[in-house]
Amino acid sequence: FSTGYQANLSLIGALCGPDDVILIDSDSHASIYDATRQTASQVVAFRHNAPESLRRKLERLPRSRRNRLVVVEGLYSIRGDVAPLRDIVDVCHAYGAYVLVDEAHSLGTYGATGLGCAEAQGVLAQIDFVVGTFSKSLAGIGGVCVSDHPELRALHFVARAYVFTASGSASNIAGVRAAVRIVRQHPELRAQLWDNIRRLRRGLQDIGYVIGDTESPIVPILIGDEARTIGLWQRLLSAGLYVNVIVPPGCPVDQCVLRASCSAAHTAEHTARALEIFARATGQATGSEPQARSTSDTPIVTLQSTS
Ligand SMILES: Cc1ncc(COP(=O)(O)O)c(C=O)c1O
Structure with missing residues (x-):
């Protein structure tokens, strides 16, 4: 994606349809809030960094086959606090919800290999979607989403900000690749x-x-x-x-x-x-x-x- 903002905006929009529910932390970044404004999904906010609040919100949703997507950040940009991802993942799994973690501020700085807070807390394998930006520790411009779900490939066609805007320039991407190497090797x-x-x-x-x-x-x-x-x-x-x-x-x-x-x-x-x-x-x-x-x-x- 051209930026991390675009990644959140078009990913969340592409992943969720009118029959789905998106649950977001109340301290979410503007890109996450803006994404929820552009979808036809039901949107529910839960108390900041409070897995219990998330559990109550999930509990209240009618039992149906609607998909649920929980969106949190690894490290929050204003208060500088870290999400309790293990507890959040446990709650999501108990209620059959997908988890998306935006590691914008934690990529490069948390985890043994710098992959972020999910790696640092040992739950990376249980996260469905990880979003990152190149604009913090990688000193470039761009956004990324990774997932083990093979269906993610469909996003190449349905994520509008992936399809309908220019991709990062070669020089920028070369800088980001060099920064990723430094993060890994040092x-x-x-x-x-x-x-x-x-x-x-x-x-x-x-x-x-x-x-x-x-x-x-x-x-x-x-x-x-x-x-x-x-x-x-x-x-x-x-x-x-x-x-x-x-x-x-x-x-x-x-x-x-x-x-x-x-x-x-x-x-x-x-x-x-x-x-x-x-x-x-x-x-x-x-x-x-x-x-x-x-x-x-x-x-x-x-x-x-x-x-
Ligand atoms: C949590 C979070 N997500 C996404 C973004 C957007 O990243 P970008 O600057 O690449 O648009 C930011 C940037 O401030 C952020 O703090």
Whole structure:
């Protein structure tokens, strides 16, 4: 697929028809929500990362021959938390539901060979469809779906965004193939990534920031108020540090977040500089005007976007 967005959009649309039911985690990415808006299937949301909520929703569905597709993500992009895939798979199997896992943020970073959270949790063989994107750890553009179901070949003809739009360019695909090779051949990069994650999380907590509970390459810094979040984001940027800012409509108005993402390419020095900037930015009065960024400022550390 041309992008991961297109993969979700047209896969879910192609897999599910008017007689089917799609069950999605309530924190799903926009591409999953948008896919459900384009199908004639019944759509049911269950509580975020709550297999019990999924079980109750499946239980309430009338017993019939309708197909059920459960869609979850391996690693969620805003809170940086991981899906309890083993429990989700157990519930799906108990109720005869297919499982699709979007590993957009976990591909390359989780699992012994970097295949994602399903591999890390030992349930890869029980997942029906795995979706991935090239736009995160593989540093390219494109989307992919893999499955052991031979019927997946039919999607080459019925997934509209596969049939009716251009495929990835040769140069992009060559870059992605090289990145896949690196992911496979250099597990030490994953070890380096996890060291970086722990260093950044410890440092942020020492400064006094409240961060998400789950250890993952996405480090959400929970600020809350929208104006404070934007003010802090601008002070960080002025000092040469880029993080993602998540404000409405990306989240509720009082639950704004700054999101840092760790990379294996960061060194201990990069993280130390980033933490220095974080410490200085908090030291400044929260209501103060952000300083204008001088043209001679160059970013010291860029914590990459993984949106
Ligand atoms: C969970 C999830 N799925 C799919 C996508 C879309 O990926 P792409 O950037 O390749 O369109 C994203 C991107 O942000 C994502 O977070």
